[in-house]
Amino acid sequence: MTTTTTTTTRPPAPSIAQSTWLVAEREITVRLRSKAFLISTGILLLLVLASIVIGGFAAQNAASEKTPVAVVGTAGDAIPSGAALDITEASSVDEASELVRDGTVDAAIVPDSSTPLGVGIIADTSAPSGLIGQLSISPPVTLLDENATNPLITYFVALGFGLVFFMSAMTFGSVIAQNVVEEKQTRVVEILMSAIPVHALMAGKVLGNSILAFGQIAVIAALSIIGLTITGQTDLLSGLGTPIIWFVAFFAIGFVLLAALFAATGSMVSRMEDIGSTTTPVTMMIMLPYFAVIFFNENPTVMAIMSYVPFSAPVGMPVRLFLGTAAWWEPILSLVILALTTVACIWVGSRIYQNSLLKMGARVKWGEALKS
Amino acid sequence: MLEIRNVSKRYGTAQVLTDVNFDVIPGRMTGFVGGNGAGKTTTMRIILGVLASDGGTITLGGTKLTPEDRRRFGYMPEERGLYPKMKVEEQLIYLARLHGLSSAAAKKNAGALLEQLGLTERSSSTVESLSLGNQQRAQIAAALVHDPEVLILDEPFSGLDPLAVDVVVSVLKDRAVSGAPVLFSSHQLDIVERLCDDLVIIANGSIRANGSRESLRAAHSTLRYELISSGDAGWLRAVPGVSVVDFDGGYALFDVDTEATAQAVLRDAIGRGDVATFSPQHPSLAQIFKEVIR
Helix, strand or coil, rough: CCCCHHHHHHCCCCCHHHHHHHHHHHHHHHHHHHHHHHHHHHHHHHHHHHHHHHHHHHHHHHHCEEEEEEEEHCCCCCCCCCCEEEEEEECHHHHHHHHHHHHHHHHCEECCCCCCCCCCEEECCCCHHHHHHHCCCCCCCCCCCCCCCCHHHHHHHHHHHHHHHHHHHHHHHHHHHHHHHHHHHHHHCCCHHHHCCCHHHHHHHHHHHHHHHHHHHHHHHHHHHHHHHHHCCCCHHHHHHHHHHHHHHHHHHHHHHHHHHHHHCCCCCHHHHHHHHHHHHHHHHHHHHHHHHHHHCCCCCHHHHHCCCCHHHHHHHHHHHHCCCCCCCHHHHHHHHHHHHHHHHHHHEEEHHHHHHHCCCCCCCCHHCCCC | CCEEEEEEEEEEEEEEEEEEEEEECCEEEEEEEEEECHHHHHHHHHHHCCCCCCCEEEEEEEEEHHHHHHHEEEEEECCCCCCCCEEEEHHHHHHHHHHCHHHHHHHHHHHHHHHHHHHHHHCCCCCHHHHHHHHHHHHHHHHHCCCCCCCEEEECCCCHHHHHHHHHHHHHHHHHHCCCCCEECCCCHHCCCCCCCEEEEEEEEEEEEEHHHHHHHHHHCEEEEEEECCCHHHHHHHCCEEEEEEECCCEEEEEECHHHHHHHHHHHHHHCCEEEEEECCCCCHHHHHHHEEE
């Protein structure tokens, strides 16, 4: 009887790192070949580009738009210099009225000695409010906080960070959960488990999808910065540049956390239809910060809390940085908290994953999944 | 030699394996037979290290199995498992590389196996687009692509047509002949009977019988003989020590108390007329199986 002693001719088994990378590589190539992935990424990039370009045009229009007016005689003296008006000289009040009526101008400014200003406005149905504002004398305003940001812009910046995080985390997260269930459902996982350690399998999945998600976010960030530069929105860019870079850093770690949780919760079910039953808590952790940032972006206390809670920090901290309400050390501290939480989640996640992979049929119970 | 010693496993309160002991000898095909839920798949998963046992050891060539050793095992899980949307050849290369082969070696092995199993034309089809029989062949290729030194196959023949069974059998025999221990489970007792050199029968989580096919047969043979003669065989009923099981004209199936009674019956039969057949009857695997699991 012979014994198997051919071990010397075998190549050395791949290390954990090599196994992990092989798995990650497969995740990446499969995803990059998927039409659904390419199309959805394309749409996401187009949306980002479109919102920047449209924002750019809107800003330019707002700056260059002048109200066409007719001016009669000495009434022009009442117009402050630098007013955004396109002036047409008219010889008489009647001629000016005619120009208003046929739509050549929006309004006419005529001498009127009965008012303190010395001028009156003739308009068709209603006077352009912009024009009245320009002719009015306003009391001097002193702003105590000159750097305060326009609340509307704050809203859109918060929405932008929130939406990008939400979309990427949801799409890549659910892809991870689906891949795990697919491997379980088709039992390919048994072959994989006999070839490589379970933690290498999970690490490869998390790594591969994190690289893809991170790549997508980096492209979006680069596209935003380039887009803002090209469309000349440098004011916005100078405020947004740092937050965007922090956002990418937070996303890179925050996504690994979510990926580990999605892999773990996905492994608890055996059929695609059941995914929702275990991944919902993770989905909630992505959705809650998204809604919170929309509703509470002007509430400094909520935002301060959000910027430290690991699940909302990737959105909360960049928004606070944009608003200038975070000290220089705050993102670093928050990032450390996020990183520690991520390590803990990977540890718990790999335990759930290991305990659940071979359990077919009904959903694995939490107690069973978590036991050591 | 792959040795399974005192392996036990319990799921909650259910004891699924109790002191499982058997050997898988290199160069021989070992059939692993048992009813549904008898513990075949659990045993195989434990051998592969996919599942942890509660007690007992598994050794290969006298040393305890390590994950490193198990990478050189080929495994085919019971319910078929490959990535449905991945191309056959790509998938085989991926699995070979996970088992530690270089990219070039993986490619070479995958190509050769596809050729051997008659799947070359389908090498760039996705697994889900293959017919069931071809998926099965791809599955076998997946178990063999890294040149495993030990083969553990859970129901490798289920879902195969007779031609495919022959192809798979020849591939597996090749591996056994080249010195690999091969353990396979099956519900199809006739295939096991035809194929296996050794046999392990499991029921309710414990091994009921275990040994070479011949020794099992000998152990369960019941001194039963078949006689086909030209005359009427009714006279057999009157012979002391003979009990007739079946009888029809010149045909008789009967049990004897000793070997000597059988020889006496043969001499008597020749004296009464021409004897076409006189042969000892071996129990079929199905009969042995029914007997030992009882």
